[in-house]
Amino acid sequence: MLDRDLAQACKIMMKQGSSSFYHAFKYLPRQEREAVYVIYSFCRLIDDAVDEPEASPYSLQELEQHFSHLKQAKGHFIWPSLRWVMETYNLNKAPYYLQMSGQRLDYAQQKYATVAQLEDYCYRVAGSVGEMIVPILHPAPGQSVVESGIALGKAMQIVNIIRDIGADQKLGRRYIPLEIMQLYGYTEHDWENQIINDPFCRVIQHLINQADKWFEIGLAFISSYPTKSALTLRLAATYYREIIEVVKENKFQVFERRAIVTNQRKNKLLLQLTKF
Template sequence: MLSAEIVRACEQAMKEGSSSFYHAFKFLPSPKKEAVFVIYAFCRMIDDAVDEPEKSIYTLEELEYCLENLDRVEDHHFIWPALKWLFAHFPLTKNPFYTQISGQRMDYVKTAYQSMDELEEYCYRVAGSVGEMLLPILHDQPNHLAMKSGIALGKAMQIVNIIRDVGADQKLGRRYIPLDIMTKHGYTQAEFEEKVINWPFKLLINEMIYIADEWFKEGLKYIHTYPRESAVSIRLAAGYYREITQVIQENEYEVFTKRAVVTNTRKGKLFLQLTN
């Protein structure tokens, strides 16, 4: 089993990185709970290497190299013994982690998206891959239908992240909202750059929320095949993320300067609704 110190470090990374994810998965029994903490902590490091390189202790290339050579990497950071434990105790491969890295690498070269098809590929790589990582931990007998469903759930959550983080991503010089959806609703690049929130902007955000909801439905389609404790965590994660879109609408679609936050009170109400 992992040392208490390593578990605490991975758990803290999840607490700080996504309270919604943490509140959803902290109820899992051991060792599934610890495995989710490890996966999140490593994915957080991959993301930080791209978005906050000045704060990251590893570059993306170093993380990829260490993952490739995990058996030979010294345990000079808590993530390496954690990953060694993960792969030794659960039937998952490194492939989805490489997919995750490839998706984050896209941010180096692609700062704007022209179509929803392009964005879906990105969402698969950076978030659908997380569904692939989690499935062997959360499901006792995963099959291709459950895998497809897990990928859809990850993509749905990434769309929510994109909507919520429009302003933060704009500061990094990125526009994930596809140009074809903007054009469809009569919203221009100039308006985007000027942070204009008008009716066309609300329509395009609503369309992206609809796309996310369709993927959420796909992601929950086979929830009945999961062990009960895993199913509860997945429902909570989906519910918390869906609630973010509700907060965005309540905030009058102000996503340029205001981050939508689901309060603990709202999480508590959702918990009671989704676990009864």
């Protein structure tokens, strides 16, 4: 098992960073749960290095350098924690580098033109997380299982993009492809002025439909997982998908209001998933 203090540090980081993930993954057996905490914490550091560099202990370049020389890395609880998880599960480093390459895109590209660009971004920053976690949760994941994990990550990233439209706009970012906006007659002028009209709702629904396709693929092999791992993935997907329902209840006001799934609502979803 991971050292108690290291495990606690990673647990706190996950609990503070993502209520949905924390509530979903806490039902795993201890070793798997701690491994997920470690992976989440490293991804959080990568994300913070880009979005909140003034508060981050490392730059993205420093994180990559330390990860490349993981055996020698020190100075933060994440390095011994990562050594433990990589060695315990004999993990491939490739998805972690992919994650960093996706976050690096935020330096170079603030607005997206095509659906293909958006899908590539979603794969890098979130599909990669699916690749990281599947070997923790599944005893013998084949390529189809790995691809379903990637799809689940991409679905969740679409939800993130919808939920965070207002916050991202303040940072000068627009992840919604111009290609989709033009399809429904929603202009860049409308976007800059935070217009919520029928074309905007159609744009968001288009993204929701894509996310739902990826959610379906993401859960296609759920029956092949151990029971607790399967419950965890279903919970994570359900909690995230519920954010969309809150967006709809808020009448698609995503510029000024962040959709939040309350703990009470999560508990109801948990009961629905486990009542049988």
